[in-house]
Amino acid sequence: MAEAMVKLEGICKRFGELEVLKGVNVDIAKGEVVCILGPSGSGKSTLLRCVNLLEPPEEGDIYIEGKSICKGPGSGSGESSWELDFVRQRVGIVFQQFNLFPHKTALENVTLAQETVLGRSRSEARAKASELLERVGLGDKVDQYPDRLSGGQQQRVAIARALAMDPHVMLFDEVTSALDPELVKEVLDVMRELAEEGMTMIVVTHEIGFAREVADRVVFMDGGVIVEQGPPADVLESPREERTREFLGLVLDH
Amino acid sequence: MSEFFHQYFDFGYMGEHFWEVFEAFLQNLLIFAVVAVLALAWGLILALLRQLPGKKFLPVRFITIAYIDIFRAIPILIVILLISGGIPFLDFIPKEIRIPHWFGKPDPFWYGVAALMLVYGAFSAEVYRAGIEAVPRGQMEAARSLGMSHGQAMRHVVVPQAISVIPAPMLNEMISLLKDSTLVSVIAFAESVLISRELLAQSFNSSALILTGFFFILIILPLARVVDKLIARNQGKITRGSHIEVA
Numbered sequence A: 001m002a003e004a005m006v007k008l009e010g011i012c013k014r015f016g017e018l019e020v021l022k023g024v025n026v027d028i029a030k031g032e033v034v035c036i037l038g039p040s041g042s043g044k045s046t047l048l049r050c051v052n053l054l055e056p057p058e059e060g061d062i063y064i065e066g067k068s069i070c071k072g073p074g075s076g077s078g079e080s081s082w083e084l085d086f087v088r089q090r091v092g093i094v095f096q097q098f099n100l101f102p103h104k105t106a107l108e109n110v111t112l113a114q115e116t117v118l119g120r121s122r123s124e125a126r127a128k129a130s131e132l133l134e135r136v137g138l139g140d141k142v143d144q145y146p147d148r149l150s151g152g153q154q155q156r157v158a159i160a161r162a163l164a165m166d167p168h169v170m171l172f173d174e175v176t177s178a179l180d181p182e183l184v185k186e187v188l189d190v191m192r193e194l195a196e197e198g199m200t201m202i203v204v205t206h207e208i209g210f211a212r213e214v215a216d217r218v219v220f221m222d223g224g225v226i227v228e229q230g231p232p233a234d235v236l237e238s239p240r241e242e243r244t245r246e247f248l249g250l251v252l253d254h
Numbered sequence B: 001m002s003e004f005f006h007q008y009f010d011f012g013y014m015g016e017h018f019w020e021v022f023e024a025f026l027q028n029l030l031i032f033a034v035v036a037v038l039a040l041a042w043g044l045i046l047a048l049l050r051q052l053p054g055k056k057f058l059p060v061r062f063i064t065i066a067y068i069d070i071f072r073a074i075p076i077l078i079v080i081l082l083i084s085g086g087i088p089f090l091d092f093i094p095k096e097i098r099i100p101h102w103f104g105k106p107d108p109f110w111y112g113v114a115a116l117m118l119v120y121g122a123f124s125a126e127v128y129r130a131g132i133e134a135v136p137r138g139q140m141e142a143a144r145s146l147g148m149s150h151g152q153a154m155r156h157v158v159v160p161q162a163i164s165v166i167p168a169p170m171l172n173e174m175i176s177l178l179k180d181s182t183l184v185s186v187i188a189f190a191e192s193v194l195i196s197r198e199l200l201a202q203s204f205n206s207s208a209l210i211l212t213g214f215f216f217i218l219i220i221l222p223l224a225r226v227v228d229k230l231i232a233r234n235q236g237k238i239t240r241g242s243h244i245e246v247a
Helices: A044-051 A084-090 A106-116 A122-135 A151-163 A181-196 A208-214 A232-237 A242-252 B002-008 B011-016 B018-050 B055-073 B076-089 B107-134 B137-145 B150-165 B167-187 B192-203 B207-235
Strands: A006-015 A018-028 A033-037 A059-064 A091-094 A169-173 A200-204 A217-222 A225-230
Touching: A006 A044, A018 A044, A018 A059, A018 A225, A033 A044, A033 A208, A044 A091, A044 A169, A044 A200, A059 A084, A084 A091, A091 A151, A091 B137, A106 A122, A106 A151, A106 B150, A122 A151, A151 A181, A181 A200, A181 A208, A208 A232, A208 A242, A217 A232, A217 A242, A225 A232, A225 A242, B002 B207, B011 B018, B011 B207, B018 B055, B018 B107, B018 B150, B018 B167, B018 B192, B018 B207, B055 B107, B076 B107, B076 B167, B107 B150, B107 B167, B137 B150, B167 B192, B167 B207, B192 B207
Parallel strands: A033 A200, A033 A217, A091 A169, A169 A200
Antiparallel strands: A006 A018, A006 A059, A217 A225
Protein backbone atom coordinates (compact mmCIF):
# COMPACT_ATOMS: atom_id res chain seq x y z
CA MET A 1 0.00 0.00 0.00
CA ALA A 2 1.24 3.49 -0.80
CA GLU A 3 1.87 6.00 1.94
CA ALA A 4 -1.22 6.37 4.11
CA MET A 5 -3.27 9.55 3.73
CA VAL A 6 -4.21 9.34 7.39
CA LYS A 7 -2.43 7.19 9.90
CA LEU A 8 -3.53 6.96 13.52
CA GLU A 9 -1.13 5.46 16.00
CA GLY A 10 -2.06 4.47 19.53
CA ILE A 11 -4.74 7.13 19.92
CA CYS A 12 -6.03 7.51 23.49
CA LYS A 13 -8.65 9.97 24.61
CA ARG A 14 -10.25 10.50 28.01
CA PHE A 15 -13.10 12.72 29.11
CA GLY A 16 -12.35 13.03 32.81
CA GLU A 17 -12.54 9.51 34.23
CA LEU A 18 -14.10 8.11 31.09
CA GLU A 19 -11.63 6.44 28.73
CA VAL A 20 -13.22 6.84 25.33
CA LEU A 21 -10.39 5.70 23.07
CA LYS A 22 -7.96 3.05 24.27
CA GLY A 23 -5.14 2.97 21.76
CA VAL A 24 -6.57 3.00 18.27
CA ASN A 25 -4.37 2.24 15.26
CA VAL A 26 -5.64 2.65 11.73
CA ASP A 27 -4.28 3.54 8.29
CA ILE A 28 -6.36 5.09 5.57
CA ALA A 29 -5.01 5.12 2.03
CA LYS A 30 -5.45 7.91 -0.48
CA GLY A 31 -8.83 7.62 -2.16
CA GLU A 32 -10.04 5.03 0.31
CA VAL A 33 -13.54 5.20 1.77
CA VAL A 34 -13.66 3.85 5.30
CA CYS A 35 -16.90 3.47 7.18
CA ILE A 36 -16.72 3.28 10.95
CA LEU A 37 -19.57 1.41 12.58
CA GLY A 38 -20.29 0.71 16.21
CA PRO A 39 -22.76 1.17 19.01
CA SER A 40 -23.18 4.62 20.54
CA GLY A 41 -20.48 5.34 23.08
CA SER A 42 -18.02 3.13 21.21
CA GLY A 43 -15.75 6.10 20.54
CA LYS A 44 -16.27 6.31 16.79
CA SER A 45 -17.29 9.98 16.70
CA THR A 46 -14.52 10.87 19.13
CA LEU A 47 -12.01 9.11 16.89
CA LEU A 48 -13.21 11.15 13.94
CA ARG A 49 -12.98 14.35 15.97
CA CYS A 50 -9.44 13.39 16.97
CA VAL A 51 -8.39 13.31 13.33
CA ASN A 52 -9.11 17.01 12.83
CA LEU A 53 -8.15 17.87 16.41
CA LEU A 54 -11.56 19.04 17.57
CA GLU A 55 -10.79 16.61 20.38
CA PRO A 56 -6.99 16.47 20.50
CA PRO A 57 -5.95 13.02 21.71
CA GLU A 58 -3.96 12.72 24.94
CA GLU A 59 -1.73 9.99 23.63
CA GLY A 60 -0.70 8.69 20.27
CA ASP A 61 0.22 10.35 17.03
CA ILE A 62 -1.58 11.27 13.86
CA TYR A 63 0.10 11.38 10.45
CA ILE A 64 -1.47 13.16 7.57
CA GLU A 65 0.12 12.59 4.18
CA GLY A 66 3.08 11.12 5.98
CA LYS A 67 3.67 14.10 8.26
CA SER A 68 3.33 13.77 12.02
CA ILE A 69 1.01 16.50 13.21
CA CYS A 70 2.05 16.17 16.84
CA LYS A 71 4.57 18.88 17.67
CA GLY A 72 6.13 16.71 20.34
CA PRO A 73 6.97 17.45 23.96
CA GLY A 74 7.45 20.98 25.19
CA SER A 75 4.95 22.56 22.83
CA GLY A 76 2.24 23.10 25.39
CA SER A 77 -0.96 21.17 25.84
CA GLY A 78 -4.28 20.79 24.03
CA GLU A 79 -4.57 22.46 20.63
CA SER A 80 -1.23 24.24 20.76
CA SER A 81 0.76 21.00 20.74
CA TRP A 82 -0.60 20.06 17.31
CA GLU A 83 -0.10 21.33 13.78
CA LEU A 84 -3.57 22.76 13.74
CA ASP A 85 -3.36 24.75 10.52
CA PHE A 86 -1.76 21.89 8.60
CA VAL A 87 -4.63 19.64 9.61
CA ARG A 88 -7.49 22.05 9.08
CA GLN A 89 -6.21 22.92 5.60
CA ARG A 90 -6.32 19.29 4.55
CA VAL A 91 -9.17 17.77 6.49
CA GLY A 92 -12.82 18.75 6.06
CA ILE A 93 -15.61 17.65 8.36
CA VAL A 94 -19.38 17.45 8.11
CA PHE A 95 -21.38 17.23 11.34
CA GLN A 96 -24.50 15.43 12.42
CA GLN A 97 -26.18 18.74 13.27
CA PHE A 98 -25.01 20.52 10.07
CA ASN A 99 -23.74 23.53 12.07
CA LEU A 100 -24.42 25.89 9.20
CA PHE A 101 -23.99 29.56 10.08
CA PRO A 102 -27.62 30.67 10.52
CA HIS A 103 -26.89 34.37 9.89
CA LYS A 104 -25.40 33.64 6.47
CA THR A 105 -27.02 32.49 3.23
CA ALA A 106 -26.13 29.15 1.70
CA LEU A 107 -23.67 30.91 -0.60
CA GLU A 108 -22.10 32.93 2.22
CA ASN A 109 -21.74 29.77 4.29
CA VAL A 110 -19.58 28.39 1.51
CA THR A 111 -17.62 31.59 0.79
CA LEU A 112 -16.81 32.77 4.34
CA ALA A 113 -13.83 30.54 5.12
CA GLN A 114 -12.57 30.72 1.53
CA GLU A 115 -12.17 34.45 1.98
CA THR A 116 -11.01 34.56 5.62
CA VAL A 117 -8.78 31.47 5.64
CA LEU A 118 -7.61 30.94 2.06
CA GLY A 119 -7.63 34.64 1.16
CA ARG A 120 -9.58 34.09 -2.02
CA SER A 121 -11.19 37.14 -3.56
CA ARG A 122 -14.91 37.57 -3.16
CA SER A 123 -15.65 36.81 -6.80
CA GLU A 124 -13.38 33.78 -6.81
CA ALA A 125 -15.01 32.46 -3.63
CA ARG A 126 -18.50 33.06 -4.99
CA ALA A 127 -17.72 31.29 -8.24
CA LYS A 128 -16.37 28.29 -6.36
CA ALA A 129 -19.35 28.29 -3.98
CA SER A 130 -21.90 28.49 -6.81
CA GLU A 131 -20.19 25.63 -8.60
CA LEU A 132 -20.19 23.46 -5.47
CA LEU A 133 -23.78 24.26 -4.55
CA GLU A 134 -24.75 23.42 -8.11
CA ARG A 135 -22.90 20.15 -7.77
CA VAL A 136 -24.78 19.15 -4.59
CA GLY A 137 -28.05 20.02 -6.36
CA LEU A 138 -28.71 23.36 -4.69
CA GLY A 139 -28.01 25.75 -7.53
CA ASP A 140 -31.40 27.38 -6.94
CA LYS A 141 -30.95 27.82 -3.18
CA VAL A 142 -27.79 29.92 -3.03
CA ASP A 143 -29.50 32.95 -1.48
CA GLN A 144 -31.58 31.06 1.07
CA TYR A 145 -30.82 31.22 4.77
CA PRO A 146 -30.36 27.83 6.47
CA ASP A 147 -33.67 28.00 8.34
CA ARG A 148 -35.47 28.05 4.98
CA LEU A 149 -33.79 24.81 3.89
CA SER A 150 -34.71 21.23 4.75
CA GLY A 151 -32.30 19.14 6.81
CA GLY A 152 -31.10 17.32 3.72
CA GLN A 153 -30.49 20.59 1.90
CA GLN A 154 -28.68 22.04 4.89
CA GLN A 155 -26.45 19.01 5.09
CA ARG A 156 -25.61 19.30 1.39
CA VAL A 157 -24.68 22.96 1.93
CA ALA A 158 -22.45 21.79 4.79
CA ILE A 159 -20.75 19.33 2.46
CA ALA A 160 -20.22 22.07 -0.14
CA ARG A 161 -18.84 24.34 2.60
CA ALA A 162 -16.25 21.73 3.56
CA LEU A 163 -15.35 20.95 -0.08
CA ALA A 164 -14.77 24.62 -0.82
CA MET A 165 -11.57 24.44 1.21
CA ASP A 166 -10.19 21.79 -1.20
CA PRO A 167 -9.66 19.18 1.52
CA HIS A 168 -7.64 16.05 0.87
CA VAL A 169 -9.66 14.06 3.37
CA MET A 170 -13.33 14.38 4.31
CA LEU A 171 -14.75 13.30 7.65
CA PHE A 172 -18.46 12.57 8.00
CA ASP A 173 -19.80 12.39 11.55
CA GLU A 174 -23.18 10.60 11.46
CA VAL A 175 -24.30 13.09 8.85
CA THR A 176 -27.65 11.46 8.19
CA SER A 177 -28.63 10.69 11.80
CA ALA A 178 -30.50 13.96 12.32
CA LEU A 179 -32.40 13.72 9.04
CA ASP A 180 -35.92 12.59 8.33
CA PRO A 181 -35.77 9.20 6.54
CA GLU A 182 -36.89 10.58 3.18
CA LEU A 183 -34.02 13.10 3.17
CA VAL A 184 -31.25 10.61 3.86
CA LYS A 185 -30.85 9.47 0.27
CA GLU A 186 -30.11 12.91 -1.21
CA VAL A 187 -27.19 13.31 1.21
CA LEU A 188 -25.87 9.79 0.69
CA ASP A 189 -26.04 10.30 -3.07
CA VAL A 190 -23.76 13.32 -2.81
CA MET A 191 -21.35 11.30 -0.66
CA ARG A 192 -21.44 8.41 -3.09
CA GLU A 193 -20.50 10.72 -5.96
CA LEU A 194 -17.69 12.14 -3.90
CA ALA A 195 -16.39 8.64 -3.23
CA GLU A 196 -16.54 7.81 -6.93
CA GLU A 197 -14.47 10.90 -7.70
CA GLY A 198 -11.72 9.50 -5.50
CA MET A 199 -12.06 11.56 -2.32
CA THR A 200 -10.52 10.00 0.77
CA MET A 201 -13.39 9.64 3.20
CA ILE A 202 -13.81 8.54 6.79
CA VAL A 203 -17.47 8.04 7.46
CA VAL A 204 -18.99 7.40 10.89
CA THR A 205 -22.43 6.09 10.11
CA HIS A 206 -25.33 3.85 11.00
CA GLU A 207 -26.22 3.41 7.33
CA ILE A 208 -25.20 -0.22 6.82
CA GLY A 209 -26.46 -0.14 3.25
CA PHE A 210 -24.21 2.78 2.40
CA ALA A 211 -21.24 1.07 4.03
CA ARG A 212 -21.88 -2.13 2.11
CA GLU A 213 -22.21 -0.34 -1.19
CA VAL A 214 -19.66 2.48 -1.02
CA ALA A 215 -17.00 1.62 1.54
CA ASP A 216 -13.70 0.04 0.60
CA ARG A 217 -13.32 -0.99 4.20
CA VAL A 218 -15.53 -1.23 7.22
CA VAL A 219 -14.15 -0.66 10.71
CA PHE A 220 -16.19 -1.90 13.63
CA MET A 221 -15.51 -0.21 16.96
CA ASP A 222 -16.69 -1.00 20.46
CA GLY A 223 -15.48 0.10 23.89
CA GLY A 224 -12.86 2.48 22.51
CA VAL A 225 -11.02 -0.06 20.40
CA ILE A 226 -11.26 -1.43 16.87
CA VAL A 227 -12.89 -4.84 17.18
CA GLU A 228 -12.54 -5.86 13.57
CA GLN A 229 -12.10 -4.41 10.13
CA GLY A 230 -12.03 -5.53 6.55
CA PRO A 231 -13.89 -5.34 3.23
CA PRO A 232 -17.61 -4.66 3.78
CA ALA A 233 -18.55 -8.07 2.36
CA ASP A 234 -16.47 -9.81 5.03
CA VAL A 235 -17.28 -7.66 8.06
CA LEU A 236 -20.95 -7.18 7.29
CA GLU A 237 -21.81 -10.64 5.91
CA SER A 238 -19.56 -12.92 7.94
CA PRO A 239 -18.13 -11.08 10.93
CA ARG A 240 -15.49 -12.95 12.88
CA GLU A 241 -16.12 -11.31 16.22
CA GLU A 242 -19.07 -11.99 18.48
CA ARG A 243 -19.51 -8.28 19.31
CA THR A 244 -19.75 -7.38 15.63
CA ARG A 245 -22.35 -10.10 15.04
CA GLU A 246 -24.35 -8.88 18.01
CA PHE A 247 -24.30 -5.28 16.81
CA LEU A 248 -25.17 -6.13 13.22
CA GLY A 249 -27.95 -8.37 14.47
CA LEU A 250 -29.45 -5.46 16.39
CA VAL A 251 -29.05 -3.02 13.51
CA LEU A 252 -30.24 -5.27 10.69
CA ASP A 253 -33.04 -7.19 12.44
CA HIS A 254 -35.81 -4.73 11.82
CA MET B 1 -52.08 67.60 52.59
CA SER B 2 -52.06 70.71 50.50
CA GLU B 3 -48.74 71.60 52.08
CA PHE B 4 -47.34 68.28 50.89
CA PHE B 5 -48.79 68.92 47.45
CA HIS B 6 -47.31 72.37 47.35
CA GLN B 7 -43.93 71.05 48.47
CA TYR B 8 -43.70 68.43 45.72
CA PHE B 9 -46.16 69.27 42.96
CA ASP B 10 -45.98 73.03 42.60
CA PHE B 11 -46.62 73.21 38.87
CA GLY B 12 -46.06 76.96 38.86
CA TYR B 13 -42.64 76.42 40.34
CA MET B 14 -41.93 73.66 37.84
CA GLY B 15 -42.86 75.93 34.95
CA GLU B 16 -40.66 78.67 36.30
CA HIS B 17 -37.61 76.42 36.47
CA PHE B 18 -38.48 74.11 33.59
CA TRP B 19 -35.67 75.08 31.22
CA GLU B 20 -33.07 75.15 33.94
CA VAL B 21 -33.92 71.59 34.99
CA PHE B 22 -34.36 70.48 31.39
CA GLU B 23 -30.90 71.69 30.42
CA ALA B 24 -29.44 69.90 33.41
CA PHE B 25 -31.30 66.76 32.32
CA LEU B 26 -29.65 67.10 28.90
CA GLN B 27 -26.36 66.72 30.77
CA ASN B 28 -27.61 63.37 32.07
CA LEU B 29 -28.41 62.34 28.52
CA LEU B 30 -24.95 63.44 27.44
CA ILE B 31 -23.24 61.40 30.17
CA PHE B 32 -25.44 58.49 29.21
CA ALA B 33 -24.62 58.74 25.51
CA VAL B 34 -20.86 59.00 26.00
CA VAL B 35 -20.74 56.20 28.58
CA ALA B 36 -23.05 53.95 26.55
CA VAL B 37 -20.71 54.02 23.55
CA LEU B 38 -17.59 53.49 25.67
CA ALA B 39 -19.10 50.82 27.92
CA LEU B 40 -20.54 48.82 25.02
CA ALA B 41 -17.10 48.74 23.39
CA TRP B 42 -15.21 48.08 26.64
CA GLY B 43 -17.69 45.38 27.62
CA LEU B 44 -17.23 43.58 24.29
CA ILE B 45 -13.46 43.67 24.72
CA LEU B 46 -13.79 42.25 28.24
CA ALA B 47 -16.19 39.54 27.06
CA LEU B 48 -13.82 38.52 24.26
CA LEU B 49 -10.81 38.45 26.59
CA ARG B 50 -12.81 36.25 28.92
CA GLN B 51 -13.46 33.75 26.10
CA LEU B 52 -9.85 33.36 24.97
CA PRO B 53 -9.11 29.63 24.79
CA GLY B 54 -6.33 27.44 26.13
CA LYS B 55 -3.94 27.41 29.06
CA LYS B 56 -1.85 30.19 27.56
CA PHE B 57 -4.58 32.75 28.21
CA LEU B 58 -5.46 31.57 31.71
CA PRO B 59 -3.95 34.71 33.34
CA VAL B 60 -5.88 36.97 30.94
CA ARG B 61 -9.11 35.16 31.71
CA PHE B 62 -8.41 35.30 35.43
CA ILE B 63 -7.71 39.04 35.44
CA THR B 64 -10.73 39.75 33.26
CA ILE B 65 -13.05 37.74 35.49
CA ALA B 66 -11.62 39.42 38.60
CA TYR B 67 -12.17 42.84 37.03
CA ILE B 68 -15.75 42.03 36.03
CA ASP B 69 -16.60 40.61 39.46
CA ILE B 70 -15.03 43.50 41.38
CA PHE B 71 -16.64 46.27 39.36
CA ARG B 72 -20.03 44.61 39.52
CA ALA B 73 -19.68 44.35 43.29
CA ILE B 74 -18.48 47.84 44.29
CA PRO B 75 -21.20 50.48 44.65
CA ILE B 76 -20.89 52.91 41.75
CA LEU B 77 -20.87 55.82 44.15
CA ILE B 78 -17.64 54.54 45.67
CA VAL B 79 -16.05 54.17 42.24
CA ILE B 80 -17.02 57.73 41.36
CA LEU B 81 -15.66 59.09 44.65
CA LEU B 82 -12.41 57.14 44.40
CA ILE B 83 -11.74 58.22 40.83
CA SER B 84 -12.53 61.88 41.34
CA GLY B 85 -10.67 61.89 44.64
CA GLY B 86 -7.65 59.90 43.49
CA ILE B 87 -6.83 60.48 39.84
CA PRO B 88 -6.11 64.25 40.18
CA PHE B 89 -3.25 63.47 42.56
CA LEU B 90 -1.50 60.85 40.42
CA ASP B 91 1.15 63.31 39.26
CA PHE B 92 2.96 60.84 37.01
CA ILE B 93 -0.02 61.23 34.69
CA PRO B 94 0.06 64.35 32.46
CA LYS B 95 -2.16 67.08 33.82
CA GLU B 96 -4.39 67.18 30.72
CA ILE B 97 -5.33 63.58 31.44
CA ARG B 98 -5.62 63.52 35.21
CA ILE B 99 -7.58 66.77 35.29
CA PRO B 100 -9.35 66.61 31.92
CA HIS B 101 -11.34 69.46 30.43
CA TRP B 102 -11.89 67.90 27.02
CA PHE B 103 -14.60 69.26 24.71
CA GLY B 104 -15.34 72.08 27.13
CA LYS B 105 -16.56 69.70 29.81
CA PRO B 106 -15.31 70.06 33.40
CA ASP B 107 -13.25 67.36 35.08
CA PRO B 108 -16.15 65.98 37.23
CA PHE B 109 -17.96 65.14 34.00
CA TRP B 110 -15.01 63.02 32.82
CA TYR B 111 -14.48 61.39 36.22
CA GLY B 112 -18.15 60.43 36.19
CA VAL B 113 -17.87 59.12 32.64
CA ALA B 114 -14.77 57.08 33.54
CA ALA B 115 -16.37 55.58 36.66
CA LEU B 116 -19.60 54.68 34.90
CA MET B 117 -17.69 53.22 31.96
CA LEU B 118 -15.59 51.00 34.22
CA VAL B 119 -18.68 49.70 36.00
CA TYR B 120 -21.02 49.42 33.03
CA GLY B 121 -18.25 47.85 30.95
CA ALA B 122 -18.27 45.03 33.51
CA PHE B 123 -22.06 44.71 33.43
CA SER B 124 -22.30 44.76 29.65
CA ALA B 125 -19.45 42.22 29.44
CA GLU B 126 -21.73 39.82 31.30
CA VAL B 127 -24.54 40.47 28.84
CA TYR B 128 -22.21 39.84 25.90
CA ARG B 129 -21.00 36.69 27.61
CA ALA B 130 -24.55 35.38 27.97
CA GLY B 131 -25.03 36.06 24.26
CA ILE B 132 -21.77 34.37 23.28
CA GLU B 133 -22.53 31.34 25.44
CA ALA B 134 -26.00 31.06 23.93
CA VAL B 135 -24.44 30.38 20.52
CA PRO B 136 -24.28 26.58 20.14
CA ARG B 137 -20.79 25.12 20.50
CA GLY B 138 -21.11 23.52 17.07
CA GLN B 139 -20.82 26.97 15.49
CA MET B 140 -17.34 27.53 16.88
CA GLU B 141 -16.39 23.95 15.96
CA ALA B 142 -17.61 24.34 12.40
CA ALA B 143 -15.73 27.61 11.97
CA ARG B 144 -12.51 26.24 13.48
CA SER B 145 -12.79 23.07 11.38
CA LEU B 146 -12.82 25.23 8.26
CA GLY B 147 -9.46 26.60 9.36
CA MET B 148 -10.57 29.87 10.96
CA SER B 149 -8.61 31.05 13.97
CA HIS B 150 -10.42 31.55 17.28
CA GLY B 151 -10.50 35.28 16.58
CA GLN B 152 -11.89 34.90 13.06
CA ALA B 153 -14.53 32.47 14.29
CA MET B 154 -15.53 34.91 17.03
CA ARG B 155 -15.67 37.83 14.65
CA HIS B 156 -17.48 36.26 11.71
CA VAL B 157 -19.55 33.52 13.30
CA VAL B 158 -20.07 33.74 17.07
CA VAL B 159 -20.31 37.44 17.89
CA PRO B 160 -22.75 38.30 15.06
CA GLN B 161 -25.08 35.62 16.40
CA ALA B 162 -24.51 36.65 20.01
CA ILE B 163 -25.38 40.26 19.18
CA SER B 164 -28.75 39.21 17.82
CA VAL B 165 -29.93 37.81 21.18
CA ILE B 166 -28.67 40.51 23.55
CA PRO B 167 -30.54 43.73 22.70
CA ALA B 168 -33.18 43.24 25.41
CA PRO B 169 -30.86 42.60 28.38
CA MET B 170 -28.42 45.21 27.08
CA LEU B 171 -31.16 47.81 26.87
CA ASN B 172 -32.02 47.04 30.49
CA GLU B 173 -28.43 47.79 31.42
CA MET B 174 -28.63 51.03 29.47
CA ILE B 175 -31.79 52.05 31.35
CA SER B 176 -29.91 51.58 34.63
CA LEU B 177 -27.02 53.56 33.22
CA LEU B 178 -29.25 56.49 32.35
CA LYS B 179 -30.57 56.57 35.91
CA ASP B 180 -27.12 56.14 37.42
CA SER B 181 -25.88 59.18 35.51
CA THR B 182 -27.46 61.17 38.37
CA LEU B 183 -24.79 59.80 40.73
CA VAL B 184 -22.28 62.16 39.15
CA SER B 185 -24.04 64.88 41.14
CA VAL B 186 -22.00 63.84 44.21
CA ILE B 187 -18.83 65.22 42.65
CA ALA B 188 -20.50 68.54 41.87
CA PHE B 189 -21.28 68.06 38.22
CA ALA B 190 -24.33 70.14 37.37
CA GLU B 191 -26.74 67.51 36.12
CA SER B 192 -30.45 67.39 36.87
CA VAL B 193 -30.42 66.01 40.41
CA LEU B 194 -27.75 68.45 41.53
CA ILE B 195 -29.67 71.39 40.03
CA SER B 196 -32.90 70.17 41.60
CA ARG B 197 -31.25 69.93 45.00
CA GLU B 198 -29.79 73.40 44.63
CA LEU B 199 -33.27 74.68 43.87
CA LEU B 200 -34.57 72.82 46.92
CA ALA B 201 -31.89 74.48 49.06
CA GLN B 202 -32.75 77.93 47.72
CA SER B 203 -36.53 77.77 47.88
CA PHE B 204 -37.33 74.85 50.18
CA ASN B 205 -39.40 73.42 47.37
CA SER B 206 -38.90 69.83 46.08
CA SER B 207 -40.92 70.17 42.88
CA ALA B 208 -37.80 70.35 40.71
CA LEU B 209 -36.92 66.81 41.87
CA ILE B 210 -40.35 65.62 40.79
CA LEU B 211 -39.90 67.38 37.47
CA THR B 212 -36.55 65.62 37.02
CA GLY B 213 -38.26 62.34 37.82
CA PHE B 214 -40.81 63.06 35.10
CA PHE B 215 -38.07 63.59 32.56
CA PHE B 216 -36.60 60.19 33.36
CA ILE B 217 -40.00 58.51 33.18
CA LEU B 218 -40.64 60.14 29.83
CA ILE B 219 -37.46 58.68 28.35
CA ILE B 220 -37.39 55.32 30.10
CA LEU B 221 -40.98 54.11 29.82
CA PRO B 222 -40.85 53.86 26.01
CA LEU B 223 -37.50 52.08 26.29
CA ALA B 224 -39.03 49.58 28.70
CA ARG B 225 -41.73 48.84 26.11
CA VAL B 226 -39.00 48.35 23.49
CA VAL B 227 -37.41 45.78 25.81
CA ASP B 228 -40.74 43.91 25.96
CA LYS B 229 -40.94 43.91 22.16
CA LEU B 230 -37.39 42.62 21.80
CA ILE B 231 -38.04 39.81 24.28
CA ALA B 232 -41.19 38.79 22.43
CA ARG B 233 -39.30 38.83 19.13
CA ASN B 234 -36.48 36.71 20.52
CA GLN B 235 -38.84 34.06 21.79
CA GLY B 236 -39.88 33.52 18.18
CA LYS B 237 -36.39 32.67 17.06
CA ILE B 238 -34.87 30.41 19.67
CA THR B 239 -31.86 28.96 17.95
CA ARG B 240 -32.52 25.71 16.15
CA GLY B 241 -30.36 22.62 16.12
CA SER B 242 -26.59 22.83 16.16
CA HIS B 243 -26.03 21.23 19.54
CA ILE B 244 -23.39 18.56 19.68
CA GLU B 245 -23.12 15.29 21.44
CA VAL B 246 -20.02 13.66 22.83
CA ALA B 247 -18.89 10.25 21.48
